[in-house]
Amino acid sequence: MLKKITWFAIIFGGLSLALFYFFINPNEVNYLPECPLYFTTGIYCPGCGSQRATHQLLNFNFFGVLQQNVLFFISLLILGYHLVVTGINAFLKKDFYNYMYHPKTPLVILTIIVIFWILRNIPYYPFNLLAPN
């Protein structure tokens, strides 16, 4: 019973958030929360631009997603890969290797995040293309 309520809450919350970010462009309103790191220090974090990127994604504007946050796009690809591999293994009873469990993968991803974080804070062309706008 409690599990059912939890799932209902998750699905209901997710759907209402999706509807909200489908219709509301975070660039055009001022009541949405800002990233705490950007708000206090003016430094972009690796996730800055995710609200705007979600809006662009829900409107199927993939170039807009890339403009706001390249890492958001990369993580979508990784998430898709993981879901496809685990889905095939679970439903078709296959045993494909999932690279999420390779010893090097988390370190590669961590390196990508840190390098992306540094680069997007350099305020000169072409690095400022990585910053959200």
Next chain:
Amino acid sequence: MNQQPPKNYLIESILVTIFCCMPFGIVGIVNAAQVNTKFEFGDYEGALKASKEAQKWMTWGIVSSLIIGLFYLVFVFTLGGLAMMGDF
């Protein structure tokens, strides 16, 4: 050794990093790395421990994002209400 590796919460940690709480997500990714390397070296117990740790940090990331969101909602509605009443 045809044991399955314990869940490493790598995807969840990446999502936490991007959507909310970068510090929690980074710790989660580091723990995911430990899950994979320890399992590769046959240290199943250690991998399981790192998996539990990764899950803990992921949970804290999600919980803190919910708390921050809740506080933000209260803040916005209070300010909006005050503004509407003309006190602000």
